[in-house]
Amino acid sequence: MISGKTIVAGVVGRPVAHSLSPLLHNAWLAAAGIDGVYVAFAPDAYGFERFADGMRGGAIRGVNVTVPFKEAALKVADRATPRAEAAGAANVLLFEPDGRTLADNTDGLGLLSAFAAQAPGWRADAGPVTVLGAGGAARGALAALLEHGTPRIFVINRTIRKADMLAEAMGSRVSALPFNHAAGVLRDATAVINATTVGLNDEGELPIPLSLTRETTVVMDMVYKPLETAFLRQARALGRPTVDGLEMLLGQARPAFEMFYGQPPLADVDARGLAMRALKS
Numbered sequence: 433m434i435s436g437k438t439i440v441a442g443v444v445g446r447p448v449a450h451s452l453s454p455l456l457h458n459a460w461l462a463a464a465g466i467d468g469v470y471v472a473f474a475p476d477a478y479g480f481e482r483f484a485d486g487m488r489g490g491a492i493r494g495v496n497v498t499v500p501f502k503e504a505a506l507k508v509a510d511r512a513t514p515r516a517e518a519a520g521a522a523n524v525l526l527f528e529p530d531g532r533t534l535a536d537n538t539d540g541l542g543l544l545s546a547f548a549a550q551a552p553g554w555r556a557d558a559g560p561v562t563v564l565g566a567g568g569a570a571r572g573a574l575a576a577l578l579e580h581g582t583p584r585i586f587v588i589n590r591t592i593r594k595a596d597m598l599a600e601a602m603g604s605r606v607s608a609l610p611f612n613h614a615a616g617v618l619r620d621a622t623a624v625i626n627a628t629t630v631g632l633n634d635e636g637e638l639p640i641p642l643s644l645t646r647e648t649t650v651v652m653d654m655v656y657k658p659l660e661t662a663f664l665r666q667a668r669a670l671g672r673p674t675v676d677g678l679e680m681l682l683g684q685a686r687p688a689f690e691m692f693y694g695q696p697p698l699a700d701v702d703a704r705g706l707a708m709r710a711l712k713s
């Protein structure tokens with residue numbers, strides 16, 4: 433249904449063709465009978481600013497932003513929510529009718545809603561958390577965990593300098609460690625979160641001995657392609673509760689949908705099933 437009033441939103445990234453967001457948002461639009469559409473944009477690597485400028489004034493309602501433009505999205509915005517500022521990145525841009533651009537970040541909500549859905553007994557404030565990686569995804573996770581009271585976070589990264597810089601930026605509750613010191617912090621972790629790209633497309637393996645964690649330690653992987661990464665497989669073989677990256681993707685998409693189209697997605701759409709089928713094809 434396309435009319436003179438169709439609300440247009442989308443996702444901007446490069447590459448973007450593999451994004452599951454158009455599938456999810458358009459399924460939610462169709463189910464609710466909303467006069468809206470959700471499309472994908474892939475400006476060239478240096479063309480993000482021009483793209484965002486062109487949308488000012490409400491040519492379209494807004495976009496989700498994905499790799500590699502999340503930091504640039506925060507920079508081009510006139511205003512940003514505190515959670516986008518804390519994450520140092522935006523995954524949502526809204527183009528206000530008055531010409532201003534608002535940046536938000538729902539990745540943290542996505543992370544926490546994924547834990548709530550798949551590891552409902554886990555609490556962010558119950559104890560230390562170990563985060564693997566020091567890029568944008570890790571920073572977003574740190575911001576959400578700190579906001580929700582995690583008392584101590586250990587950031588483990590291959591390039592220790594990047595972990596040090598991130599820890600420095602995020603404050604006294606965050607410490608940096610190299611991978612070969614992970615053993616010392618796994619025992620106390622309430623959760624271990626993979627925010628690196630290791631495991632994407634079944635490439636690479638994380639040198640993290642999950643057998644050192646407690647039976648109750650929740651193991652989370654932001655990578656959702658494949659849905660069961662080698663890391664989650666290791667966790668499940670040990671009987672650890674797990675949380676997958678697809679649930680996080682869904683958890684960031686739902687609040688973004690509401691911002692674009694003015695109402696939350698209907699709960700009776702099997703968005704997870706849709707996405708799983710698309711991942712398999």
Ligand code: ATR
Nearest residue numbers: 565566567568569570589590591594628629630636
């Ligand atoms: P994102 O925005 O998704 O976080 P990124 O900023 O490119 O992406 O960060 C990728 C993360 O995955 C980094 O923490 C990176 O470690 P380095 O800082 O040492 O580069 C991590 N990563 C990527 N490939 C890795 C590998 N083979 N082994 C360990 N860590 C890896």
